[in-house]
Amino acid sequence: MNKRQTRIFAIASTAIASLVFLVLTVDSHRQFPKLTNSQNITDEVVRGQNVWHANNCINCHTILGEGAYYAPDLTKITQHRGAPYLTAFLKDPSQFYDEQRHRRLMPNPNLSDQEISDLIAFMDWVSHIDNQGWPPRPILVTGGSIPGTELSIAQQDQSPSSAEAGGQPPGARPVDSSNDPIALGQALFHEAVPTCAACHSVAPGVNLAGPSLANLAATAQKVIDSPEYKGRATTVEGFIHESIVEPSAYLHPGPMYSANGVSFMPPSYGKDLTEEQIDHLVAYLASFK
Template sequence: MNKRQTRMFAIVSTALASLLFLVLTVDSHRQFPTLTNADDITEEVVRGQNVWHAYNCINCHTILGEGAYYAPDLTKITQLRGAPYLTAFMKDPSQFYDEQRHRRLMPNLGMSDQEISDVIAFMDWVGRIDNQGWPPRPILVAGSSIPGADLSLTQQQTEGEGTASGLPPGARPVAPDNAPIAQGEALFRTAVPTCQACHSMAPGVNLAGPSLAGLRTFFEKIKASGEYTGKATTAEEFVRESIVEPSAWLHPGPMYSAGGVSFMPPNYGEDLSDEQVDQLVAYLLSYN
């Protein structure tokens, strides 16, 4: 290739690349209103964005991949935690995390009720943006350093985590993939919002929600003590009730409810079929 041909190749390649870039840019801007749900940007959402900036939330948190990495990514936080939990958390973060135990403590920003409501509306809008799957997984606030805590039960069996038999403490062997326990495990990790975003299956590891290990023993204990005020008479009924009617009995502690309403999402009874709930119950009770 001589100099003239080389020059022409460079000019044509640059022109084609520039044209492609221009076309993709225009197409992206064409899709932005739909991808960002622009029609849902209300005055409350705009005020919430101003609150986000006024309190410098981005100095610790990330949204859509932008910000600091000192604290969890909040892109999907409203879908993972829900407005009641976030409201109570922002009013008094010290009720949820202890600096000595968890080695972190979000400061009490002294936000007004209106500011809290607005910033939750903003975060809810952010979480509904079509962001092509970002973040790839929720960033847990606690418990992620527990050996095997982020592995599935089947992974732990394969890789030999936990007891000498290859199972984590208290776990039963998982049946084939078409069995209720295995299907329940899949739901635990894929339901919307995902159960694993708030709950750990490791004994004593409490995240946004209490550990779900040993639910059968836990139910028998609260039933015998008179603490339980729900309608369930068996552990299976108790777990089902906790999934489809979470406020029927409130787990003790300010981290899990406020004003007589559980922070647990109330939509599972509508979004999941009876069979799927049965599968979740089977999986959760497989941890003795």
Template sequence: MNKRQTRSFAVISTAIATVVFLGLTVDSHRQFPKLTNAETITPEVTRGKDVWHAKNCINCHTLFGEGAYYAPDLTKISQLRGAPYLTAFLKDPGRFYDEQRHRRLMPNQNLSDEEIAALIAFFDWVANVDNQGWPPRPILVTGSSIPGTDLTLAQQDASGPGKADAALPPGARPIGGAEDPIAKGEALFRTASPACNACHSIAPGVNLAGPTLAGLASRAEQTMASADYKGSADSIEAYIRESIVSPSTYLHPGDMYSAGGTSFMPNTYAQSLTDEQLDQLVAYLATFK
């Protein structure tokens, strides 16, 4: 091309790129109200956002993957943990973590009940923003290793269905092919909403928001034989299923798992999972002897 043709090409290309950019910008702004659920921004949500900023939560946590990386990303925290757990945690974080055991400490911000409710409302709004799948998964900050393996909990969580057999607790049955009910249950363990592995570890002695599931089958037998058990299960499988669909029937010892006789575990799995899926999840969890 000669100089005139080159100049014309550059001008036309720049004009086209500018038009495309402006069109995409306008289209993005057109979608923002729907993507961000703007109609659900209530005064309480706004108050929660103010609490988030006033307490400098972003100095340790991230939202949508943006912020500090010292503590977990909280984009989906209300879906992963639920309001009862978050309320108890924000009232007294020291019940859940301590500096000596976990090498970090969530400071007690001395939040009022109103501030906690507003902050949870803000988290609910954030969790329902269409963030196009970002961040791709919750950010784990624990560095605890799984006994007997070279995997960290974060690596275990990212290993995917059927790839964590080496990290299974002692006595757990290896997972078979994709059509194996146990394999399907293992996949559900990671993909149910909320995902079970967001709160439960399968490593012995590693308790997260919920108790470890290592040795679950053995503990189920002991629990059913104890005088404290008031449920109706008569087998390991029935006990595990009862624990999933009615988690407050038997409360695991320790005040970090329940409050006021109600388990922090969501009680929505009976509605979100089919009977077949529950059977698959129970079959998987029953392998943890």
């Protein structure tokens, strides 16, 4: 091309690129109200955002993919865990994680009940933003994940054969009823013998020897409402309890989970765990919304 053709090409290319940019900008602004869920911003959501910033949560967590990567991304956290779990966790994170075993521990933010409620409202608003699939998957705290499974340290570091003083296995330890049942349920999830975490992931789409337990509460309700369900449970909690003590009452679809009408899940939990422990485990699993 000669100089004149080069100049025309450069001007035309710039004009076309500018036009495309303007069209995309106008289209983005047209969609912003719907994509950002802005119509649902309430005073509680605004207060929750202030709590998020005041406590520098983004120094450890990511939200919409932005922030630090020391702790999990919280973009969709309220869709993965319900308000009861998040409330109990924010009141005392140390009930859910052990610094020595998990190699990290969220500091207690010492939030009031109102601040916790506001923060959960803010995170719930964030979870309904149409982020068009970004981040592309839940960002888990791995610290050395098993290839293909993306298990967290909490799932990997369990030792189901370990016993407490006196020879009593972790799953049979007496529990302190003064503690939060969801926190106790989470501990039991990793400490029962056999450990639940060895076969079940709590991350969406991560299926191990057993199906993922993410969104378990919603899944359980769908099963109960379906005509194929022949069990006795009428509530989500009842279904989870039944699945623990009578795993063959409902067989999760898929040849890797059962055979000849019998679930591969050990049927011994109903005998090895106390009713109180099962209730704690149910409380924890029912918080997976």
